Amino acid sequence: MIKQWNASFLLLVSFIIGTTLFLLINTVSSHFSIRSDFTQSKQYQLPESAVTALSQLKEPVTLTLFYHPTHPYYKKIRDLLKEIDLLKNENLKIHLIDPDRDRAKTELFEKKHQLAARNKLIIQSGPCLQQLSDSDFVEEKEKATFFKASSSILNAILSVTQLEGRKVYFVTGHGEKEIDDISERGIAALKIYFKKNNLMSEKWLLPSKKELPNDATLLAIVGPTKKFEEDEILLLKEYVASGGELFLFLDPLVNTGLESLLSEWDVYAANQVVVDPSTGSPQISAANLFVSNYTEHPAIQQMKGVVTLFVVARPFFDKEESDVWTVSPLAITTPNGWGEASVTSQVYQFDRGQDTKGPVVVAVAVESQDPVKGHVVIVGDSEFVTNSQLGNVGNQDFLTSNLRWLLAQQNWITLPPKRIQEVQLHLNKKEMTQIFWSSVVFLPFMSLCLGTFVWSRRRV
Amino acid sequence: MRAFWVLFKKELMSLFLMPVAYVLGFVFLLVQGYTFWILVAALNNPGVQVEQSVMQLFFGGTFFFWILVILLASVITMRLFAEEKKSGTFDLLMSAPVRLIELVLAKYLAPLFFYGMLWLPTLCFVLVLDHSVSLDWGPVVTGYLGVFLLGALFHAVGLFASSLTQNQIISAVLCFGLCLLLFSLSFLEFFVIKPEWSAFFNSVNMMGHMDDFGKGILDSQIITYYLSLTALFLFFSLKVLKFQSQ
Numbered sequence: 001m002i003k004q005w006n007a008s009f010l011l012l013v014s015f016i017i018g019t020t021l022f023l024l025i026n027t028v029s030s031h032f033s034i035r036s037d038f039t040q041s042k043q044y045q046l047p048e049s050a051v052t053a054l055s056q057l058k059e060p061v062t063l064t065l066f067y068h069p070t071h072p073y074y075k076k077i078r079d080l081l082k083e084i085d086l087l088k089n090e091n092l093k094i095h096l097i098d099p100d101r102d103r104a105k106t107e108l109f110e111k112k113h114q115l116a117a118r119n120k121l122i123i124q125s126g127p128c129l130q131q132l133s134d135s136d137f138v139e140e141k142e143k144a145t146f147f148k149a150s151s152s153i154l155n156a157i158l159s160v161t162q163l164e165g166r167k168v169y170f171v172t173g174h175g176e177k178e179i180d181d182i183s184e185r186g187i188a189a190l191k192i193y194f195k196k197n198n199l200m201s202e203k204w205l206l207p208s209k210k211e212l213p214n215d216a217t218l219l220a221i222v223g224p225t226k227k228f229e230e231d232e233i234l235l236l237k238e239y240v241a242s243g244g245e246l247f248l249f250l251d252p253l254v255n256t257g258l259e260s261l262l263s264e265w266d267v268y269a270a271n272q273v274v275v276d277p278s279t280g281s282p283q284i285s286a287a288n289l290f291v292s293n294y295t296e297h298p299a300i301q302q303m304k305g306v307v308t309l310f311v312v313a314r315p316f317f318d319k320e321e322s323d324v325w326t327v328s329p330l331a332i333t334t335p336n337g338w339g340e341a342s343v344t345s346q347v348y349q350f351d352r353g354q355d356t357k358g359p360v361v362v363a364v365a366v367e368s369q370d371p372v373k374g375h376v377v378i379v380g381d382s383e384f385v386t387n388s389q390l391g392n393v394g395n396q397d398f399l400t401s402n403l404r405w406l407l408a409q410q411n412w413i414t415l416p417p418k419r420i421q422e423v424q425l426h427l428n429k430k431e432m433t434q435i436f437w438s439s440v441v442f443l444p445f446m447s448l449c450l451g452t453f454v455w456s457r458r459r460v
Numbered sequence: 461m462r463a464f465w466v467l468f469k470k471e472l473m474s475l476f477l478m479p480v481a482y483v484l485g486f487v488f489l490l491v492q493g494y495t496f497w498i499l500v501a502a503l504n505n506p507g508v509q510v511e512q513s514v515m516q517l518f519f520g521g522t523f524f525f526w527i528l529v530i531l532l533a534s535v536i537t538m539r540l541f542a543e544e545k546k547s548g549t550f551d552l553l554m555s556a557p558v559r560l561i562e563l564v565l566a567k568y569l570a571p572l573f574f575y576g577m578l579w580l581p582t583l584c585f586v587l588v589l590d591h592s593v594s595l596d597w598g599p600v601v602t603g604y605l606g607v608f609l610l611g612a613l614f615h616a617v618g619l620f621a622s623s624l625t626q627n628q629i630i631s632a633v634l635c636f637g638l639c640l641l642l643f644s645l646s647f648l649e650f651f652v653i654k655p656e657w658s659a660f661f662n663s664v665n666m667m668g669h670m671d672d673f674g675k676g677i678l679d680s681q682i683i684t685y686y687l688s689l690t691a692l693f694l695f696f697s698l699k700v701l702k703f704q705s706q
Contacts, residue, residue: 011700014699015699022688022692026685029680029684030681034680038599038601044676069650105653425503425593432500432501434588436497438584439497439588443584444487447489450485451483452482
């Protein structure tokens with residue numbers, strides 16, 4: 001009996017030792033795991049430049065994915081984050097949160113950071129935060145879908161960790177709105193907004209400096225009221241031609257001299273005021289534009305159902321004169337809107353021959369096929385980003401969308417996007433029949449024949 | 461070592477000389493062939509848009525795959541020790557001048573070899589497909605490796621189940637239940653909220669593992685998991701048999 005008890009006890013102990021050893025081996029292996037991609041195109045492997053950049057990361061960065069597991073891109077993004085996690089950089093922390101199941105955590109996060117986290121990857125480092133969503137991960141090009149998440153995530157990580165390197169210069173000296181002005185018509189709120197987006201703002205007095213900064217991530221010109229000199233216009237032209245990103249806010253009925261520059265980019269800035277009586281209420285002027293019509297351009301993503309209030313806007317038209325620049329409308333009035341030429345009249349009325357029939361474009365993006373050249377976003381109103389208007393309706397969303405597009409053009413590292421291969425077979429009827437006969441009929445039948453042979457031999 | 465080879469050959473012969481083994485082979489190849497053909501037909505339909513390749517879906521992407529692999533391991537291994545106990549040859553085997561580890565390994569590797577032989581004809585599917593479309597062979601190789609590791613684990617579970625009882629049916633049911641339990645850990649990932657638990661269940665998610673193998677990814681953590689769990693069940697079988705022989 002005692003011998004039996006001893007044997008049982010020893011069996012139990014060996015079970016416990018075996019299980020402990022199993023757990024130990026797996027814990028150790030989880031810390032030193034190696035992952036290899038055996039696909040021909042190395043589809044799931046992080047490029048060498050990304051590995052180097054992420055391995056050298058010194059600042060702590062947290063990546064929180066708020067995607068539901070059924071989201072079409074969830075698995076792809078999760079796999080990529082897994083690859084990043086395998087780099088074993090202790091400064092990188094990755095959290096996957098299902099916003100449907102872990103609502104409390106999601107809501108707490110949203111409340112804390114004042115943002116909508118659902119279907120987003122939030123990248124944080126200290127006070128800096130970057131949001132990435134579907135449009136940052138996937139790109140449709142020539143009827144194919146490309147996965148560009150590694151590039152977006154890497155650049156977002158670098159942008160939150162390298163705050164000092166990103167600067168927006170606000171050109172001054174022509175009556176532009178000032179980033180230090182905290183009055184209703186100033187743009188101090190814009191400076192704070194840029195800081196939240198990891199961009200440091202600085203003023204640049206162009207008339208006295210006679211050159212443009214060479215470390216600008218972005219150049220902004222907000223509501224100039226005086227004319228630019230010829231040499232200044234030339235500087236701006238060269239800046240964009242050599243890859244600079246420009247954010248231009250031009251008010252109506254002001255001749256800034258920049259119109260000639262816009263003309264070279266195939267944009268005609270009309271000396272009119274955009275009017276759309278169908279969007280506002282009778283109590284407010286028809287020149288106060290509530291725009292909710294946006295195009296499909298990448299600079300204006302996720303604006304569906306969001307209204308932008310342009311206080312007074314000027315219209316833009318595509319001149320379509322050269323093949324160098326592509327002008328894409330971003331925000332458009334309803335067909336009831338028009339470009340009003342006689343702005344002195346008390347009542348806005350469409351005058352055939354004088355006014356321009358709607359829909360009218362109030363913001364455009366200018367880009368070139370030449371990758372060396374920069375990008376320009378031109379908005380026909382500067383009032384909508386002033387301290388009193390920036391928080392109004394969807395003004396900030398409009399600004400964010402355009403800003404993200406301009407910043408996305410200036411990446412630290414560009415990784416080639418990977419084509420998402422939709423596996424489609426193109427087999428003809430004959431090939432399908434061959435596969436059917438060989439897989440469903442021939443092989444099982446062979447097994448049966450072999451079995452019959454063995455059975456008959458054994459009987460003999 | 462010589463004893464191991466003798467036992468291994470004896471086990472293998474008993475498996476290959478059983479007509480039931482060929483019936484098993486017939487059912488296995490019929491279901492696998494049908495699954496393969498359905499997948500090819502589905503992906504040949506222009507209306508169907510998926511990112512996974514035929515082979516990725518073939519290795520663990522269907523219900524048939526899992527049920528077949530689990531059932532196969534249960535049926536092949538159910539007789540290993542249970543039959544010996546039932547027929548009374550177990551004590552004879554234990555008193556024979558054979559080391560227990562050799563006996564366990566021979567009993568384990570013979571059905572595993574048979575399992576491998578069952579999968580071997582499915583290479584014809586790949587070759588037929590390769591004849592019609594350009595195939596990436598990396599994921600095919602890793603897919604087969606995944607199938608082998610999965611089989612190795614389920615057969616070790618089957619051997620352990622067979623060592624516990626003298627009834628073959630109980631052994632098969634026990635093996636089926638244990639394998640199903642290990643497989644169902646895959647779904648627990650979706651029921652936990654805590655990131656630590658989610659990460660744990662993700663690491664034991666067999667469907668996720670097969671997905672990685674099918675995609676062409678080899679992860680040392682996953683391979684270690686399968687090899688160590690297989691070794692653990694073999695160790696359990698060894699200890700149980702030692703206990704029973706005392």
